[in-house]
Amino acid sequence: MSEQPGLPEEEVTLQTIKELGQVELPPTSPGAEVQPYHCLTIIGQIEGHMVLPPRNKTTKYEHVIPQLVAIEQNPKIKGLLVVLNTVGGDIEAGLAIAEMLKTMTTPTVSLVLGGGHSIGAPIAVAADYSVISATATMTIHPIRLSGLVIGVPQTYEYLDKMQDRVIRFIVEHSRVSTDVLRDMMFRTGELVRDVGTVLVGEEAVRVGLIDEVGGVGTALSRLSQLVSQRSIEGPVGGMQ
Amino acid sequence: MLYTVVPLEDVLEGIDQEPTPTFELTIGGLLMEVEPQGDFAAKVVRIISSNPQDYLVENCQPGSIVRWT
Numbered sequence: 525m526s527e528q529p530g531l532p533e534e535e536v537t538l539q540t541i542k543e544l545g546q547v548e549l550p551p552t553s554p555g556a557e558v559q560p561y562h563c564l565t566i567i568g569q570i571e572g573h574m575v576l577p578p579r580n581k582t583t584k585y586e587h588v589i590p591q592l593v594a595i596e597q598n599p600k601i602k603g604l605l606v607v608l609n610t611v612g613g614d615i616e617a618g619l620a621i622a623e624m625l626k627t628m629t630t631p632t633v634s635l636v637l638g639g640g641h642s643i644g645a646p647i648a649v650a651a652d653y654s655v656i657s658a659t660a661t662m663t664i665h666p667i668r669l670s671g672l673v674i675g676v677p678q679t680y681e682y683l684d685k686m687q688d689r690v691i692r693f694i695v696e697h698s699r700v701s702t703d704v705l706r707d708m709m710f711r712t713g714e715l716v717r718d719v720g721t722v723l724v725g726e727e728a729v730r731v732g733l734i735d736e737v738g739g740v741g742t743a744l745s746r747l748s749q750l751v752s753q754r755s756i757e758g759p760v761g762g763m764q
Numbered sequence: 765m766l767y768t769v770v771p772l773e774d775v776l777e778g779i780d781q782e783p784t785p786t787f788e789l790t791i792g793g794l795l796m797e798v799e800p801q802g803d804f805a806a807k808v809v810r811i812i813s814s815n816p817q818d819y820l821v822e823n824c825q826p827g828s829i830v831r832w833t
Binding site for chain 1: 778
């Protein structure tokens with residue numbers, strides 16, 4: 525590749541590196557031990573089709589999804605702990621991650637720390653077993669377009685359809701019923717300026733959204749239980 | 765469509781600002797989109813690969829800085 529005139533200095537530097545550079549840290553350290561349990565953190569906003577401004581802390585689904593494939597594929601990885609501290613985010617990206625988690629054959633345990641709000645809820649319930657810390661909160665609220673007056677019935681129907689996708693996923697993968705979930709979603713008087721419900725630790729377990737209150741110790745021991753159970757039973761198909 | 769507890773105006777604050785230009789860079793056979801950070805470093809924006817195991821490489825997670833000499 526010959527040097528192109530008129531390129532910005534940085535690009536020239538990068539091009540030189542492409543051809544001649546040595547990197548301090550090799551991307552793969554050969555012989556590096558693969559840990560049996562991997563930990564995936566879902567933090568901040570779940571970024572979807574739109575790149576969010578840099579002030580947001582984001583979880584990028586285009587990175588998480590191949591990671592999940594890699595974890596599923598790698599026989600040395602026995603289990604996955606998903607740690608959630610998210611304020612929600614893109615519906616499609618969130619549901620994509622949730623569906624991936626749900627259909628993995630590698631045992632998964634989710635741990636909600638701090639918060640697992642909005643689209644974080646389907647991700648939390650997608651794991652084989654879910655744990656919430658005593659002080660963590662989960663906000664269940666309707667999907668809406670803020671600042672927009674819904675004047676056209678079609679817009680409302682579209683929002684309703686989006687909402688149904690989320691509700692259906694949560695109901696199918698947890699012990700909560702559609703009626704209870706809808707009731708929590710549209711409850712008034714609980715949130716100061718909004719419709720919805722905030723569930724703190726134990727409450728999330730009581731309504732059947734999450735399996736147990738605990739911490740990292742609980743989550744990891746549940747994960748090892750699942751892993752040993754799975755190794756006795758043999759691999760099961762994740763395509764139910 | 766966003767489903768979040770954070771007000772939309774807070775999420776989208778600064779969306780009208782120009783994003784930092786990025787470049788593609790191959791390091792150790794791994795193609796990445798990076799944001800330049802001075803002369804000898806760049807911040808990983810994303811990994812471009814069809815090999816899922818590449819996404820588990822510790823030093824190349826998005827946001828990490830790759831350096832060279």
